[in-house]
Amino acid sequence: MTAALDSTTTRRTVDLGPAVELVSKEEGHRQPLAPEFVSAEDFSPLEVAYDFGRVRREDIEAGPRNIWRYKRLLPVPSNVEEIPNTEPGCTRLVKADRLAKALGVKSLWVKDDTGNPTHSFKDRVVAVALAAAREFGFDTLACPSTGNLANAVAAAAARAGWQSVVLIPSSLERAKVLTTAVYDGNLIAVDGNYDDVNRLATELAAEHENWAFVNVNVRPYYSEGSKTLAYEVAEQLGWRIPEQIVVPIASGSQLTKVDKGFREFAKLGLVEDTPYKVFGAQAAGCSPVSTAFRNGYDVVQPVKPDTIARSLAIGNPADGPYVLDTVRRTGGAIEDVTDEEVVEGIRLLARTEGIFTETAGGVTVATAKKLIEAGKIDPDAETVLLITGDGLKTLDAIENEVGPKATVPPSAAAVHNALGL
Amino acid sequence: MTAALDSTTTRRTVDLGPAVELVSKEEGHRQPLAPEFVSAEDFSPLEVAYDFGRVRREDIEAGPRNIWRYKRLLPVPSNVEEIPNTEPGCTRLVKADRLAKALGVKSLWVKDDTGNPTHSFKDRVVAVALAAAREFGFDTLACPSTGNLANAVAAAAARAGWQSVVLIPSSLERAKVLTTAVYDGNLIAVDGNYDDVNRLATELAAEHENWAFVNVNVRPYYSEGSKTLAYEVAEQLGWRIPEQIVVPIASGSQLTKVDKGFREFAKLGLVEDTPYKVFGAQAAGCSPVSTAFRNGYDVVQPVKPDTIARSLAIGNPADGPYVLDTVRRTGGAIEDVTDEEVVEGIRLLARTEGIFTETAGGVTVATAKKLIEAGKIDPDAETVLLITGDGLKTLDAIENEVGPKATVPPSAAAVHNALGL
Numbered sequence: 109m110t111a112a113l114d115s116t117t118t119r120r121t122v123d124l125g126p127a128v129e130l131v132s133k134e135e136g137h138r139q140p141l142a143p144e145f146v147s148a149e150d151f152s153p154l155e156v157a158y159d160f161g162r163v164r165r166e167d168i169e170a171g172p173r174n175i176w177r178y179k180r181l182l183p184v185p186s187n188v189e190e191i192p193n194t195e196p197g198c199t200r201l202v203k204a205d206r207l208a209k210a211l212g213v214k215s216l217w218v219k220d221d222t223g224n225p226t227h228s229f230k231d232r233v234v235a236v237a238l239a240a241a242r243e244f245g246f247d248t249l250a251c252p253s254t255g256n257l258a259n260a261v262a263a264a265a266a267r268a269g270w271q272s273v274v275l276i277p278s279s280l281e282r283a284k285v286l287t288t289a290v291y292d293g294n295l296i297a298v299d300g301n302y303d304d305v306n307r308l309a310t311e312l313a314a315e316h317e318n319w320a321f322v323n324v325n326v327r328p329y330y331s332e333g334s335k336t337l338a339y340e341v342a343e344q345l346g347w348r349i350p351e352q353i354v355v356p357i358a359s360g361s362q363l364t365k366v367d368k369g370f371r372e373f374a375k376l377g378l379v380e381d382t383p384y385k386v387f388g389a390q391a392a393g394c395s396p397v398s399t400a401f402r403n404g405y406d407v408v409q410p411v412k413p414d415t416i417a418r419s420l421a422i423g424n425p426a427d428g429p430y431v432l433d434t435v436r437r438t439g440g441a442i443e444d445v446t447d448e449e450v451v452e453g454i455r456l457l458a459r460t461e462g463i464f465t466e467t468a469g470g471v472t473v474a475t476a477k478k479l480i481e482a483g484k485i486d487p488d489a490e491t492v493l494l495i496t497g498d499g500l501k502t503l504d505a506i507e508n509e510v511g512p513k514a515t516v517p518p519s520a521a522a523v524h525n526a527l528g529l
Numbered sequence: 530m531t532a533a534l535d536s537t538t539t540r541r542t543v544d545l546g547p548a549v550e551l552v553s554k555e556e557g558h559r560q561p562l563a564p565e566f567v568s569a570e571d572f573s574p575l576e577v578a579y580d581f582g583r584v585r586r587e588d589i590e591a592g593p594r595n596i597w598r599y600k601r602l603l604p605v606p607s608n609v610e611e612i613p614n615t616e617p618g619c620t621r622l623v624k625a626d627r628l629a630k631a632l633g634v635k636s637l638w639v640k641d642d643t644g645n646p647t648h649s650f651k652d653r654v655v656a657v658a659l660a661a662a663r664e665f666g667f668d669t670l671a672c673p674s675t676g677n678l679a680n681a682v683a684a685a686a687a688r689a690g691w692q693s694v695v696l697i698p699s700s701l702e703r704a705k706v707l708t709t710a711v712y713d714g715n716l717i718a719v720d721g722n723y724d725d726v727n728r729l730a731t732e733l734a735a736e737h738e739n740w741a742f743v744n745v746n747v748r749p750y751y752s753e754g755s756k757t758l759a760y761e762v763a764e765q766l767g768w769r770i771p772e773q774i775v776v777p778i779a780s781g782s783q784l785t786k787v788d789k790g791f792r793e794f795a796k797l798g799l800v801e802d803t804p805y806k807v808f809g810a811q812a813a814g815c816s817p818v819s820t821a822f823r824n825g826y827d828v829v830q831p832v833k834p835d836t837i838a839r840s841l842a843i844g845n846p847a848d849g850p851y852v853l854d855t856v857r858r859t860g861g862a863i864e865d866v867t868d869e870e871v872v873e874g875i876r877l878l879a880r881t882e883g884i885f886t887e888t889a890g891g892v893t894v895a896t897a898k899k900l901i902e903a904g905k906i907d908p909d910a911e912t913v914l915l916i917t918g919d920g921l922k923t924l925d926a927i928e929n930e931v932g933p934k935a936t937v938p939p940s941a942a943a944v945h946n947a948l949g950l
Contacts, residue, residue: 173594173619194883195621198594200646205613206690223644225621225883227921267883269627273948278936286924289931292880294948300939311941459713462615462646462688500648500921503707510710515699518721520732527694527715 122243126161127183130154130328133430141183143244143320145327153426154328156183163376165347168339173198175232175336181372182336183329184239193238194264196231197336199223201344204493206460207473211480215490217350219341220463226287227498228419228466229362230260233333234322238264240329241320248273250321252309254302255284256419256497261322262291273312273319275305284501334362338369341492342379349379351489354387354476356468356496357397357442358420360427363388366494367434386434387485388442389475391415391467395444397428402442406432416447416505417467419497441484449474451509454499464499472496543664547582548604551575551749554851562604564665564741566748574847575749577604584797586768589760594619596653596757602793603757604750605660614659615685617652618757620644622765625914627881628894632901636911638771640762641884647708648919649840649887650783651681654754655743659685661750662741669694671742673730675723676705677840677918682743683712694733694740696726705922755783759790762913763800770800772910775808775897777889777917778818778863779841781848784809787915788855807855808906809863810896812836812888816865818849823863827853837868837926838888840918862905870895872930875920885920893917 122141130139132147133155139147147154163180171177175197176189185191200220208216224231234257238249249265250273251257258274265272272293276285277300289295298305313321322330342349349370355363367386374381390398393415400408408428413421425431435442445453450467453474458464465473472493479485499506514526543562551560553568554576560568568575584601592598596618597610606612621641629637645652655678659670670686671694672678679695686693693714697706698721710716719726734742743751763770770791776784788807795802811819814836821829829849834842846852856863866874871888874895879885886894893914900906920927935947 174621192626195623200595200616202616206688220646223646225641225644226885227648263879263883263885265883266880267627273944275944276933278933282928283924285933286927286931287885287921289933290876290879290885290920290927291883292876292931295933296944296947297933297936298939298944299936304939308939308941308944312944315941455711455713458684458711459687462684462686462712464647464684464708464711498921499711500708500919503704506707506711507703510707510713512697512699512706512710512716512718515718515720518719518725518729520729520736523694523696523717523719523729523733526717 123185124183124240124243125179125186126158126181127156128159129157131157143241143246143325145325156328156332160376163378165378168343175235175333178336178339181339182236183332184236185243188239191239191242192268193235194225194231194267196224196235197340199340201341202461202463204461207457210456210460211477213480213485213487213491217492218457218461218463219337219492219494221337221494221496222463222465222498226256226259226263227500228256228260229334229337229496230256231264232336233330234260234264236333237320237322237326237330238268241326244320246318246320247271248316248319250274250309250312250319251323252302252305254280254418255501257323258284258288262288262293262295265293266291275309277302277305331361331365334365335369335372337362337494338366339373342370342373347379349374349382349384350492352385352387352485352491354389354472354479354491354493356420356472356494357388357390357425357431358422360397360425360431364427364430364434367438384438385440386438387440387479388431388435389472390442390444391417391420391450391471392444392446394421394423396423397425397431398442398444400428401432401435417450417471419466419468420471441479443475443478445471445474445478451505453477454506455509457495463495465495466497466499466502467505468497469495470505544606545604545661545664546600546607547579547602548577549580550578552578564662564746566746577749577753581797584799586799589764596656596754599757599760602760603657604753605657606664609660612660612663613689614656615646615652615688617645617656618761620761622762623882623884625882628878631877631881632898634901634906634908634912638913639878639882639884640758640913640915642758642915642917643884643886643919647677647680647684648921649677649681650755650758650917651677652685653757654751655681655685657754658741658743658747658751659689662747665741665747667739667741668692669737669740671695671730671733671740672744673723673726675701675839676922678744679705679709683709683714683716686714687712696730698723698726708922752782752786755786756790756793758783758915759787760794763791763794768800770795770803770805771913773806773808773906773912775810775893775900775912775914777841777893777915778809778811778846778852779843781818781846781852785848785851785855788859805859806861807859808861808896808900809852809856810893811863811865812838812841812871812892813865813867815842815844817844818846818852819863819865821849822853822856838871838892840887840889841892862900864896864899866892866895866899872926874898875927876930878916884916886916887918887920887923888926889918890916891926
């Protein structure tokens with residue numbers, strides 16, 4: 109219904125760069141570019157199809173130091189870099205030698221996406237959603253969220269001069285409320301859990317043809333933003349694909365798009381078409397995809413999440429089956445880790461590399477550790493870990509775990525004593 | 530005493546790139562490079578002197594996407610980019626058209642230093658301090674701090690595999706303790722105020738010849754890191770100096786180094802030697818430099834700080850007199866703003882540009898507003914605002930100011946009602 113309504117009202121010439129149409133993931137039904145997210149033919153998710161033409165390394169290298177350097181590979185207008193947006197991307201790829209040593213592997217990199225404008229990878233997907241939504245004639249950016257996405261949507265709308273409507277559960281922690289509310293959009297607390305908020309968002313998206321819910325009606329464009337993680341990793345490695353990459357799984361979209369990004373780069377001849385393995389990371393308290401992988405299933409059984417890794421706590425991940433396909437096709441694996449291991453993962457990354465990640469990053473590090481110990485990640489092959497969010501946003505996870513070594517009176521002797529000197 | 534001790538123990542060949550000696554700021558006494566910070570001749574601060582040779586734009590542009598692209602202009606070894614460090618810098622310079630409109634100026638840029646590894650400009654100075662300290666043979670990175678510096682030192686030491694000793698007042702807020710403790714260095718809480726902690730640091734620096742207190746015994750190197758803010762602004766503007774820049778004042782070091790950075794670039798022919806004005810920003814609750822400027826004094830009368838802008842709350846700013854010199858020489862001005870204006874500054878930047886800054890950034894924005902209204906900042910000339918830290922670290926400042934527009938039951942009608950639709 110949403111789809112039909114939007115398609116009628118926005119049927120006009122849009123410039124979404126190389127994007128040419130939408131294709132249903134299951135049966136490949138094609139339809140014109142529109143703010144629709146599910147195929148009316150086979151009810152599967154719609155995905156953007158492209159006509160890339162020729163894309164050269166020099167074109168990318170001459171672009172801005174943000175995700176718009178990859179605009180020839182994204183569903184965004186050709187002048188996208190001139191339009192106010194948050195300009196995320198080009199975050200650090202850190203050679204993590206001390207973490208590598210701690211984990212017993214030879215070559216390890218950390219893609220540190222905490223450097224984005226609101227300190228998570230969500231800035232990437234939201235920036236693409238905003239750029240596409242503008243072309244479709246929307247003027248309000250919206251989402252249901254419990255954290256990182258709320259921050260990213262409210263900030264991007266503020267920067268663009270758009271209205272925003274961000275729906276959160278009213279039980280959300282005060283800190284996450286503040287970090288969204290400060291951008292002065294329409295932040296609405298909803299008495300209900302995240303599922304209630306999500307349902308409400310779908311209802312509102314159908315009613316308001318000028319509201320772009322980034323993860324609902326413009327989701328096919330939004331999700332393409334995650335490809336930039338793969339593009340950047342490959343470019344930062346000197347135009348090559350790493351042998352192994354570990355990606356956290358929430359809806360599963362990011363993992364499939366990272367894979368898509370590598371394949372596009374290889375197909376376009378931007379990198380050599382070398383084999384790579386994609387590994388998935390989940391928290392044990394919300395591990396439907398990991399469980400399906402372990403049991404050899406093609407479908408994912410929904411679960412009720414119970415984990416401190418709340419940004420990954422999607423019990424019914426929409427892209428779960430596609431994650432299973434990707435991981436199996438590339439020869440990777442999926443694992444899950446306990447909340448205790450998540451906290452140890454956060455602390456391990458912090459003490460070895462000086463990078464403080466949120467719980468989702470702890471999941472990635474701890475899962476990598478587990479996969480290495482199980483011999484599934486090859487310690488002699490190069491590995492990249494995607495660290496997608498910031499520890500400042502999930503301080504509660506370490507609250508009872510870390511603190512000062514000692515509290516002392518203001519004297520050198522007391523300090524020496526505390527340090528055992 | 531510290532100076533004499535360290536100079537004896539570290540007299541060996543050090544590679545600090547273009548740095549050739551230390552010079553006292555008052556009378557220009559010269560001495561060899563060493564971990565010393567005050568001249569034994571005239572008791573004034575020591576500053577690094579260089580022999581730059583020829584530095585070309587191409588050399589810089591070919592460098593890494595972090596502050597080490599400017600290694601030919603910093604007191605760091607020539608292979609600095611190969612040594613583990615936090616690699617800060619190359620943060621966004623954002624064209625702030627919506628903020629410009631709100632402030633009534635024509636052309637405005639925001640240098641958003643929240644994108645650094647621990648989300649403040651302190652990563653720049655600490656990275657330079659670490660690189661220089663390594664050359665002098667130190668193996669422990671240390672500081673007294675109440676926030677951003679503690680984060681930066683603990684993270685950099687972790688990344689480098691060094692010990693760290695970070696001294697904080699025991700009354701520090703839990704969040705700031707956590708964001709330092711997570712890096713697993715030697716975090717010591719001291720029963721006393723920041724002055725007590727600072728004195729203790731000076732005492733410990735004299736006793737431990739392997740402890741580099743970044744803002745004490747290696748301060749001349751540390752403070753040079755702030756020049757990179759000016760270098761980046763000039764390079765990001767397309768190799769030119771902006772006409773006006775607004776810089777927050779804590780010790781005052783950053784403001785003088787930004788000026789130094791522009792002058793070096795001009796002298797080396799990297800940019801045209803165009804005139805520019807440097808403006809200083811303080812909080813009214815800690816405005817010793819602003820007060821001295823207003824009264825036409827050359828010296829700065831210490832004050833007891835009382836402001837929410839705690840990262841700027843240095844009542845006796847070491848570089849105050851040099852700030853006055855710089856601002857007067859360039860034709861700028863210094864102003865201070867109330868805590869209410871600081872909060873409004875934070876909110877204004879967030880709602881116009883989607884950038885959430887800490888209280889220090891609120892001081893900068895609010896001071897710029899005041900200087901524009903007073904006609905001291907020319908609305909027709911281009912202006913850059915330095916936003917040096919992240920709002921996630923000072924959530925208490927906005928805690929009672931922002932929140933959801935409404936809390937509603939999970940129904941579309943309730944949302945419409947809340948939004949007046």
